[in-house]
Amino acid sequence: MEQNSDRHESSLAAAMSRRGFLGTLGALGGAAALAACGGTSKPGAAGGALGSGAAGTAYNGPNVTLAFWNGWTGADGDFAKKMVSEFNGQHPKIKINMNVYQWADFFQKLPAAVQSGNGPDVSVMHIDDIPTQAAQQVIVPIDSIANALKLDQSQFAKAVWDGGTYKGKRYGIPIDVHDLGMYVNQDLLDQAGVSSIPTDENSYMNALDKLKSKGIQGCWVSPFQFTGAFMFMSLLWQNGGDLYNSDTTKATWDSDAGVKSLKWLLGLISSGYSPKNVGQDADYISLKNSKNAFNWQGIWQVDDARKQKAKIVTAPLPKIGSQGGVWGNSHQFVLPRGNNDPNKQAAARFVINWFTAHEAEWAKSAKVPAETKLAQSSAFTQDLGYLKSFAQDVPNVHFPPSVAGIGDATQKLYDAFQAAILGKSSAESALHSSAKQATDILASNKKKYG
Missing domain, CATH: 3.40.190.10 (Periplasmic binding protein-like II)
Structure with missing residues (x-):
């Protein structure tokens, strides 16, 4: 699908209060605009696990390069490349290098890479893969990001929201439903x-x-x-x-x-x-x-x-x-374990923030936005009307249980x-x-x- 950021910012992103707010900030200059509007995160505040600081609302640290792994081998991969290019152009302090694998290869490579300390800094996986990867400690809890973005169950179909958790902790931030x-x-x-x-x-x-x-x-x-x-x-x-x-x-x-x-x-x-x-x-x-x-x-x-x-x-x-x-099913952003660089940690969380704030743009890759309000908005159904029937069925969607x-x-x-x-x-x-x-x-x- 053809990318049209101007239309996205004026209609789709504006369809939601938080998404519209963050989308506007992206147009105003990304991290700098977020900081100007009260972002208080400081790079390096999180330590090895996710603490209250560096929760993804801003990045003000030194230049970093992040490895972003996913299994988007189809047309959605090409669209993701466009979005990564857009992000890199807006945020010169953070460079994302995206590696795409077949999903089967992805889950063969990821645990070994994390164990050796060579894993990606940020990643995406399906709901039904999250519990196993969490149980194996391949990915880490990211409740602080969800809290910083003020996300809660009321904004999503219950199955979508619950699917990102394992044993009472959140490991995934949803970006779509397919x-x-x-x-x-x-x-x-x-x-x-x-x-x-x-x-x-x-x-x-x-x-x-x-x-x-x-x-x-x-x-x-x-x-x-x-x-x-x-x-x-x-x-x-x-x-x-x-x-x-x-x-x-x-x-x-x-x-x-x-x-x-x-x-x-x-x-x-x-x-x-x-x-x-x-x-x-x-x-x-x-x-x-x-x-x-x-x-x-x-x-x-x-x-x-x-x-x-x-x-x-x-x-x-x-x-x-x-x-x-x-x-x-649903794609959700996750953070792999093993990244001990506090600046990369902060930057990775900001990447998740940015992508979820541009959820409406990602929908153009043929996905239903994860947030219910956006998926049901007139802007979504007008601009991406050929996806409307899929959005109508989201309340009836079932996912596998969150069990490793x-x-x-x-x-x-x-x-x-x-x-x-x-x-x-x-x-x-x-x-x-x-x-x-x-x-x-x-x-x-x-x-x-x-």
């Missing part, structure tokens, strides 16, 4: 005589029947985590189920709600609404090629979808169950889901066996991480 939505090939709907985008099970199935009568398999079910398993999770929540019990000691996706959700997806295949053995990303590719009408897909495909010859629009997920439920090692347990679900969709296992057997395996992993992780 959730599942429904991509619709409007050309195919018009061809099949579907007058409106479906919003519930009845209208969804009616649309699929009309599409099928025209020889169109309207909802391809992928056996892969991206995005078939995310479809299953969304349906699980819509049907009143959950991935885990309340204290995260047991996997519960094999509940009646889970079996019902998986069988619903299998029914799409057996009824001919989806082909069998859908390849990785083939569900989305078929949408672009006008062979698939509905694709439950992540927000990260918005920019690509807008470039297609076919008319592709987005909409909230249909409510197949009795309540809302949407898979989602949760990804290892959830992986068992992904494997089981694939086996069931490919016809290698029944829905009941796949869900029951994987839930038992995941429950064993939860018990093991409790001993491992405490």
